[in-house]
Amino acid sequence: MKRMKKNRRKRNEVLTAYGFLLPNLVGLTVFVFFPMIYAFYVSLHDWNALSPKVFIGFDNYVEMASDKRWWASVGRTFLFTLIYVPALYCLSLFFAVILNNLKQKYQSIARTMFLLPFAITSVISAVIWMFLYDPRNGVLNQLLSSLGFDKLEFLGSTNQALVSIVVVILWINIGYNMIIFMASIKEIPKDYYEAAKIDGASAWRAFRSITFPLLRGTSTFILIVTMIASFTVFDQIMVMTSGGPASSTEVSVLYIYKQAFEFLNMGYASALAVILFLIIFILSLAQLRLYTKKG
Amino acid sequence: MKSWKSVMTVFFVFVLAFIGGCSGSSGESDSSGDPEVVTLNFWDFQYDIHQELFQELVDEYNSIQDDVKIEYASFGNSTDYSNTKLPVAFANKEGPDIFMTSAGDFKKYADAGVMADLSPYFPEGVLKDFLPSTIDAVTYKEKILALPFEMELLGLYYNKQMLEDKNVKVPETWDELLDAARKLSTDKVAGLVLPTDIGPYLNFIWYPFQLQQGGSILNEDGTKSAFNSPENVKALDYWGTFFQEGLAPSKLQYGAGDIDNIATGSAAMQISGTWAIATLDDKFKDFEAGLVPIPIPDNGKHASVAGGWKLAVNSNSEHVEEAADFIMWAFAEDTSRPLKWAKAKSAYPARKSVIEEGQEYYKTGLRKIFTEEIYDSATPEPQYSAEVVNAIGEGLQSVMFGDMSGEEAAETVHEKIQSVLDSK
Numbered sequence: 240m241k242r243m244k245k246n247r248r249k250r251n252e253v254l255t256a257y258g259f260l261l262p263n264l265v266g267l268t269v270f271v272f273f274p275m276i277y278a279f280y281v282s283l284h285d286w287n288a289l290s291p292k293v294f295i296g297f298d299n300y301v302e303m304a305s306d307k308r309w310w311a312s313v314g315r316t317f318l319f320t321l322i323y324v325p326a327l328y329c330l331s332l333f334f335a336v337i338l339n340n341l342k343q344k345y346q347s348i349a350r351t352m353f354l355l356p357f358a359i360t361s362v363i364s365a366v367i368w369m370f371l372y373d374p375r376n377g378v379l380n381q382l383l384s385s386l387g388f389d390k391l392e393f394l395g396s397t398n399q400a401l402v403s404i405v406v407v408i409l410w411i412n413i414g415y416n417m418i419i420f421m422a423s424i425k426e427i428p429k430d431y432y433e434a435a436k437i438d439g440a441s442a443w444r445a446f447r448s449i450t451f452p453l454l455r456g457t458s459t460f461i462l463i464v465t466m467i468a469s470f471t472v473f474d475q476i477m478v479m480t481s482g483g484p485a486s487s488t489e490v491s492v493l494y495i496y497k498q499a500f501e502f503l504n505m506g507y508a509s510a511l512a513v514i515l516f517l518i519i520f521i522l523s524l525a526q527l528r529l530y531t532k533k534g
Numbered sequence: 535m536k537s538w539k540s541v542m543t544v545f546f547v548f549v550l551a552f553i554g555g556c557s558g559s560s561g562e563s564d565s566s567g568d569p570e571v572v573t574l575n576f577w578d579f580q581y582d583i584h585q586e587l588f589q590e591l592v593d594e595y596n597s598i599q600d601d602v603k604i605e606y607a608s609f610g611n612s613t614d615y616s617n618t619k620l621p622v623a624f625a626n627k628e629g630p631d632i633f634m635t636s637a638g639d640f641k642k643y644a645d646a647g648v649m650a651d652l653s654p655y656f657p658e659g660v661l662k663d664f665l666p667s668t669i670d671a672v673t674y675k676e677k678i679l680a681l682p683f684e685m686e687l688l689g690l691y692y693n694k695q696m697l698e699d700k701n702v703k704v705p706e707t708w709d710e711l712l713d714a715a716r717k718l719s720t721d722k723v724a725g726l727v728l729p730t731d732i733g734p735y736l737n738f739i740w741y742p743f744q745l746q747q748g749g750s751i752l753n754e755d756g757t758k759s760a761f762n763s764p765e766n767v768k769a770l771d772y773w774g775t776f777f778q779e780g781l782a783p784s785k786l787q788y789g790a791g792d793i794d795n796i797a798t799g800s801a802a803m804q805i806s807g808t809w810a811i812a813t814l815d816d817k818f819k820d821f822e823a824g825l826v827p828i829p830i831p832d833n834g835k836h837a838s839v840a841g842g843w844k845l846a847v848n849s850n851s852e853h854v855e856e857a858a859d860f861i862m863w864a865f866a867e868d869t870s871r872p873l874k875w876a877k878a879k880s881a882y883p884a885r886k887s888v889i890e891e892g893q894e895y896y897k898t899g900l901r902k903i904f905t906e907e908i909y910d911s912a913t914p915e916p917q918y919s920a921e922v923v924n925a926i927g928e929g930l931q932s933v934m935f936g937d938m939s940g941e942e943a944a945e946t947v948h949e950k951i952q953s954v955l956d957s958k
Contacts, residue, residue, distance in 0.1 A: 288625035289646030373787055375722060376800060395730070395784025397935045481731055484784060485931040500617040502920045503642055505625065 275516075282510035287503040299510035309511060311486070312494040313518070315401070319490055320469040323405050327465050328458070331413045335420035336446065350421070353414035361411065365478040368407045369394065394480055397487040404476055404488060411475075412468075416461055423457040424450060459530040463523050470519045491515050572602045572853050574860065577623075578634035579615035579843070580608045583816070587878050591864055591871065602856045604632075612636075613733075624648060631851040632861060634843045635680060637671065637915035638734025638923060643846065645919070649679040650849040655858035660866045660885075668884040671914035672844055680844035683865040683872060684881035687908050688742060688838045690829065691810060692803040693796050694822040696723070704826055708772055711803075711829040715781040718802035725781035727804035728773070729790030730934070732927035738841055738915060739790075739805050740930055743769040745837035746830045751916065751926065751951070759951035761926075762944045768831070771940035774933035784935070797821045807841065811880040811900050825900045827908050836911035842881060882909065925950040 282299055284292035303309055338349050356364060371378050372393035380390045393403045427450065435445045473492040476482065482489035482497070489497075495515065499508035580588060585608045592606040607630075609615040616639050623629045624646075635643055643649050656678070661669065668682040690705070696718055697704060705711040715725030729736045744750075749765030752758065776782035783801070788794040793810035795801045797818040805828060814823055827836050845865070847857040865872045869888045876883040876892065880901065883889055889896065896905045918926075929947035932938040938946065 287642075287646055288621045289643065289648045369785075370787065372785070374785060375724060375783060392784055397937070481733075483731055483931060485935040485937055486928065487935075497924075500621055501924070503621055503646075 278509045279513055281506055282513050284506040286506040288505045289503065292506070295506070299507045300514075302507065303510060303514065308486070308489075309491075309494060312489050312491045313515075315488070316470055316472075316490045316492075319401060319405065319472060320466060322402065323408065323469045323472075324462065324465050326405065327409055327412060327416060328462060330409065331416035331461070332420050332454075334413065335417045335424060336450065338417070339421055339424050350414075350418065353417055355414065356411045357415045359411070361474045362478050364411055365407060365475040368403075368410075369479055372403060395484060397485050400480055400484060400488045404479060407475055407479070408472065412465075416465070419457060419461060420454065423454055427453050455530065459527070462530075463526050466526065467519055467523060470515070470522075570601065572856050574602060574604050574632060574851075574853060574857050575630040576604050576606045576632040576860075577615075577619065577630040578606075578608050579612045580610070582610060583812070584879055585610075587875060591875075595860055595863060602853075602860065604860060627850070629848045629850065631848050631853060631857045633846055633848065635846050636734065636843050637841055637917055638738070639920075640672065640674075640680065640844065641917045641919050644674040644679055644917075648849055649674075650847040650851070650854045650858070651677040651679065652681060652847065652858055652861075653678045655855070655862050656866055657862060663885045663887050665884055665886065667840070667912075667914045668842075671917065680846040681861050681865055682842060682844050682884040684842040684876060684879060685884055685912070686807045686809055686841040686881050687904050687912050688739065688805060688807050688841075689825050689827055689904060689908055690803060691793060691796060691806050692824045692826075693799070693801075694824045696802045697824070704824060705803075705829045706826065707829050708831045708834075712772075712775060712781075715776060715803065716779070719781045723799065724783045724795075724801040725803065726776055727786065727790070727795040727801045727806075728776060728782045730777075730782075730784060730786060730931075731790065732924060732931060734923055735790055736927050736930060737923055738839060740769065740773060740926075741839045741916065742805075742828050742837050743773060745839070745913065746828075746834040751918065751922070752955075757955065759948050759955065761929075761951055762948035767940040767944045769940075770929065770933045770943050772831075773930065774936075774940060777934040778936055793818070793823070796823070808880050808882065808901075808904055812878070814900070815880075823900065825903045827903075827911070836908070838908050838912045839915045840882075840912040841915045842884070919954065921954045922951050925954065 281292070283294060283296060285295045285298075286292040334353060338346055338353075341349060359367075374380060374390065374392050374395055377393075379393070384390055392399060394400050431449050432445055435449060440448070471492055472490055473496070476488050476490060476493055477496070480488045482493045491511070492515070495508050495511045498504045498511060576592065578588065588608065589606055592604045596603055609619055616636065620629070620633060620635075629648065635649075661678075664682065665685075668685060669678060672678055672680040672682055690711070692704065696702075697714070700717050702714045702717050703710060705714045711726070717725075719725035729739050744766055747765040747768065749763055749769060750760050753760045777784060786795065787800070788798075791806055791809070793804065793806055793813050794817075796804045797814065810823075814821065828838065830836055845861045847854055847861070851857055865875075866885075869885070869891050872883045872885060872888045873892045875881075876888065877895060882896070882904070883892070895901070925947050928950075929938075929943040932946070933940055933943045
């Protein structure tokens with residue numbers, strides 16, 4: 240009797256749980272899983288969006304192997320990730336530690352300031368930076384020349400454009416990641432630091448042996464999320480350079496967009512998207528493995 | 535187990551309901567009450583000031599007859615309209631019955647067969663009234679797939695004051711243009727504004743430099759690339775010089791075709807089109823702009839490319855005839871409607887009788903220069919597939935940003951175009 244009651248209660252709990260999850264699951268299925276499977280289906284076709292699809296098997300994937308422009312864009316995406324992810328990680332951790340040592344009053348002012356860029360629509364912040372970056376009349380070059388440096392071309396130069404874009408995206412995202420770090424730093428018990436102090440540890444030593452190791456979970460989260468974000472970077476680049484000058488900022492997603500909407504090669508673009516998804520998926524999995532194993 | 539099953543059932547019902555709700559209804563089940571009325575969707579790209587005019591046109595048509603109701607939707611950003619709105623709608627089989635397309639995209643839609651043949655719908659004799667080149671530009675496999683309703687011409691605009699201050703002669707040749715750009719270029723002011731971003735507009739502005747010397751992209755029957763010609767090399771190198779010497783900005787704050795570039799004082803000269811006159815009249819009344827045909831090389835001849843949007847009818851529409859009737863009513867019958875439109879945009883109508891009727895208008899202000907000095911040298915904007923347009927754009931950029939000489943770029947583009955042609 241008692242057991243049955245328990246069973247029923249458990250079943251009710253499960254039902255309730257799924258009931259609450261249902262709206263989300265439906266949303267995910269309709270807007271994420273279904274399109275993903277459909278994209279794979281489309282990738283097996285030659286389809287220009289306007290006329291009916293023609294089944295061509297894996298031809299799109301074969302074509303991709305020799306598409307130099309695609310692999311160049313993948314390389315550029317990796318380069319972007321290699322600059323952006325470590326920079327974002329180090330800077331947001333750095334500012335989190337610094338801010339954490341400020342007095343409460345200054346801390347909240349500084350925190351708000353760092354977070355403000357995150358509250359601006361990405362397209363708008365891209366446009367703001369385009370004005371700052373203007374080679375002739377932009378503020379940055381006026382500053383540089385008043386300090387006696389040469390003017391830079393920024394977004395108008397094949398060498399500087401990618402880095403200039405990284406700076407903008409860092410400016411947007413540092414505040415947000417910094418706040419996540421600050422929250423986890425606050426959770427580290429004060430006793431550890433006090434004990435370290437008694438043992439005569441320097442601030443650097445305390446950071447290396449206490450703060451940094453205890454942030455492992457947060458670090459894993461931030462590194463994986465940032466990496467995925469950097470592989471799918473699109474909007475700011477689309478607005479600021481649309482891949483130019485001379486393809487120097489054409490990352491994978493931008494190339495996929497061009498194949499899909501400018502050249503109307505929907506099938507081929509879907510095949511590229513599937514491969515990009517696999518790349519991100521494998522990298523995230525590897526990263527997750529790496530961090531959980533060590534822990 | 536049982537509970538799991540019921541959860542799954544509910545789940546799938548939800549999903550189906552959702553998908554059903556998203557796909558919506560198309561056209562026919564319109565709740566306009568009267569089953570006789572045909573509802574047609576009409577989409578275009580227009581700047582705000584021009585949207586009103588089209589809206590009036592649609593309202594007028596809706597009010598003078600009871601059989602067809604046109605629903606007009608306009609998008610203010612040409613890239614969004616051409617690259618996202620239209621293809622996505624067509625992909626979902628919900629393309630509008632009537633839509634506007636540009637020379638840069640024409641081939642894409644023609645190849646896909648989504649434009650209906652309009653030849654049977656032109657009122658008698660009107661076809662002869664259209665300038666032959668404008669009809670050639672919309673003819674594909676001997677069918678007329680769109681109605682050209684405007685022509686946009688290009689010229690060199692300049693800031694009169696700046697040229698006077700520096701004692702610079704208004705340029706007429708390539709050498710003079712380069713020289714003027716060098717003299718006018720300062721820390722704050724760019725010598726000449728040219729487009730920088732890849733896309734049909736970049737090519738559109740470059741084509742005159744190529745055409746002035748008789749260069750071409752493809753051979754006569756359009757089967758082989760002719761891009762590696764000395765004329766193209768010369769046009770590429772000349773174009774590149776402005777960027778390598780820093781006379782043309784490598785990045786623009788305003789749209790590459792917006793006259794704001796020179797009207798706000800951030801540049802001295804700019805190649806732009808007829809549409810700029812409307813902006814100058816509207817926004818920059820005090821600005822003194824000069825205008826000349828695009829300078830030519832030694833032994834070259836004037837050449838301008840005539841752009842302009844065209845109206846097409848979706849061949850999958852269930853009401854092709856009604857849709858065609860509307861665009862014919864708007865632009866192929868009476869002369870007053872096309873003239874009103876052309877004036878609003880300061881474009882040129884594609885019909886001789888309309889130009890004649892607007893004679894006086896086309897002889898005032900800067901329009902006089904377009905009418906008398908540029909109009910005759912215009913050829914319609916060439917139509918290539920998106921891949922070819924992109925290959926040319928990449929070639930231009932590699933010269934502009936110093937990766938390649940004109941010769942190397944011409945050869946690279948030549949190979950790319952050939953491989954695109956071979957793969958079709």
